[in-house]
Amino acid sequence: MSRTASTWTEIRAEALRRINTREWAPGDTIPNEAELAEEFGCARATVNRALRDLADEGLLERRRKAGTRVPLHPVRRATLRIPVIRREMEDHGKAYGYRLIFNRAEVPPDDVAARMRARRSMLHVASLHLADGMPFMAEDRWIDPTVVPAARTAPFATGNANEWLLAHAPYTHGEIAFSAEPADAAVATLLDLAPGAALFVICRTTWDGARAVTTVTQRFAPGYRLQTTL
Amino acid sequence: MSRTASTWTEIRAEALRRINTREWAPGDTIPNEAELAEEFGCARATVNRALRDLADEGLLERRRKAGTRVPLHPVRRATLRIPVIRREMEDHGKAYGYRLIFNRAEVPPDDVAARMRARRSMLHVASLHLADGMPFMAEDRWIDPTVVPAARTAPFATGNANEWLLAHAPYTHGEIAFSAEPADAAVATLLDLAPGAALFVICRTTWDGARAVTTVTQRFAPGYRLQTTL
DNA sequence: GCGATTATTATGTCTATACATAATAACGCG
DNA sequence: CGCGTTATTATGTATAGACATAATAATCGC
Numbered sequence: 001m002s003r004t005a006s007t008w009t010e011i012r013a014e015a016l017r018r019i020n021t022r023e024w025a026p027g028d029t030i031p032n033e034a035e036l037a038e039e040f041g042c043a044r045a046t047v048n049r050a051l052r053d054l055a056d057e058g059l060l061e062r063r064r065k066a067g068t069r070v071p072l073h074p075v076r077r078a079t080l081r082i083p084v085i086r087r088e089m090e091d092h093g094k095a096y097g098y099r100l101i102f103n104r105a106e107v108p109p110d111d112v113a114a115r116m117r118a119r120r121s122m123l124h125v126a127s128l129h130l131a132d133g134m135p136f137m138a139e140d141r142w143i144d145p146t147v148v149p150a151a152r153t154a155p156f157a158t159g160n161a162n163e164w165l166l167a168h169a170p171y172t173h174g175e176i177a178f179s180a181e182p183a184d185a186a187v188a189t190l191l192d193l194a195p196g197a198a199l200f201v202i203c204r205t206t207w208d209g210a211r212a213v214t215t216v217t218q219r220f221a222p223g224y225r226l227q228t229t230l
Numbered sequence: 231m232s233r234t235a236s237t238w239t240e241i242r243a244e245a246l247r248r249i250n251t252r253e254w255a256p257g258d259t260i261p262n263e264a265e266l267a268e269e270f271g272c273a274r275a276t277v278n279r280a281l282r283d284l285a286d287e288g289l290l291e292r293r294r295k296a297g298t299r300v301p302l303h304p305v306r307r308a309t310l311r312i313p314v315i316r317r318e319m320e321d322h323g324k325a326y327g328y329r330l331i332f333n334r335a336e337v338p339p340d341d342v343a344a345r346m347r348a349r350r351s352m353l354h355v356a357s358l359h360l361a362d363g364m365p366f367m368a369e370d371r372w373i374d375p376t377v378v379p380a381a382r383t384a385p386f387a388t389g390n391a392n393e394w395l396l397a398h399a400p401y402t403h404g405e406i407a408f409s410a411e412p413a414d415a416a417v418a419t420l421l422d423l424a425p426g427a428a429l430f431v432i433c434r435t436t437w438d439g440a441r442a443v444t445t446v447t448q449r450f451a452p453g454y455r456l457q458t459t460l
Numbered sequence: 461g462c463g464a465t466t467a468t469t470a471t472g473t474c475t476a477t478a479c480a481t482a483a484t485a486a487c488g489c490g
Numbered sequence: 491c492g493c494g495t496t497a498t499t500a501t502g503t504a505t506a507g508a509c510a511t512a513a514t515a516a517t518c519g520c
Contacts, residue, residue: 026397068500294471294472
């Protein structure tokens, strides 16, 4: 059953077809790389590339010696691009606006201190982001000045903190969480909404090694959707 | 400057270090694969593997002939695992409960018809998911019975529709969107909340080729967070 | 000087081979 | 029979060499 000249994307597509048609059903162990390589008339490395790619997406499970299986509960993964607000807006043809609310040094409250695992005085920067002049997102950010000294004199009055940090503060990893919460009085005023309005919230903390660089809570006005493909 | 015995993960780590320390600064074109292979004392394919992996994560940009660059605006991507409700709950040590609200055939409203690009009569299944006996998530689902005929007689009274579909209805791709919205009267009653409460909402449509299999809106009780690492 | 053709170059991919690694299966001993 | 040791096996990774492809740079004709 040998075919000729397969590329890894073709093998990937064929494997995907077999998974979708249940020719390879959930729970099944599929033929091993050597057998597939022979079937497709290619090198084992080419099959490996294709199957590894599918495994990266959660569509196959691979274990040494045990072989490659179609998972019973395919935990689908979605990769979503964390938006850089201004770019996202400009892509949608909207004018981006930015307003600094305040920028001061203070000791963070307990929840922020816990998130950053540090209790010292931090830069606290609040800002408002606008789309076509309308309030769009309220941002509440804490920056550890011992990790990013230059932040003390950064021009947050004229440019948004996220982009400044991207350009000046490297980070190694981070956590991000999505949730919904009602608007409190302060945020409602900022976003020009009734208190209690349902806001989409992104809460993110980024780290440079073992030290938190910044933690930010972004509250989006109603209507905001974060979307991607599966 | 040749080192010995590098694995692709070591090369990846070293490249990451250089990006983070700005030894390779945003906008820079980094040395080409052949040069790096010589520096690290390994084959070009090994360097390729490492750089390709970083590019997959958006930390490098690669173009034939032009070379590999550190992007000016690194669009960080987060991969998040789409939760299978029951498993997520069991992982957190909570008892999972399920209750069917209704299961009937009817013509979908315009917004649903638009999402599925079909206007015929569909199965409309509403259900409530519980954590330790407390209402946790309200699910509103439409299934196209011409795509999944068996759904007409599926036991949605005893088992949740999501898991049944995963086991019986293959899909090729889908869209997923996250947003926040206030609880309307019906959902508020179901989740035992005050109307207007801020709900986290996941809206998902899955496709088998050109035909929509199902579209579902899941509304989570306050407190729900979807989180991942960057 | 301009536009179209050709050369060059860096990444992309494939091959064949080899060895590493992890997990399971088989074996053998008490 | 049970337990620890030893094979076996499928995936994981590395290599050198080759050719493909895309994009830029250089060249040539006008």
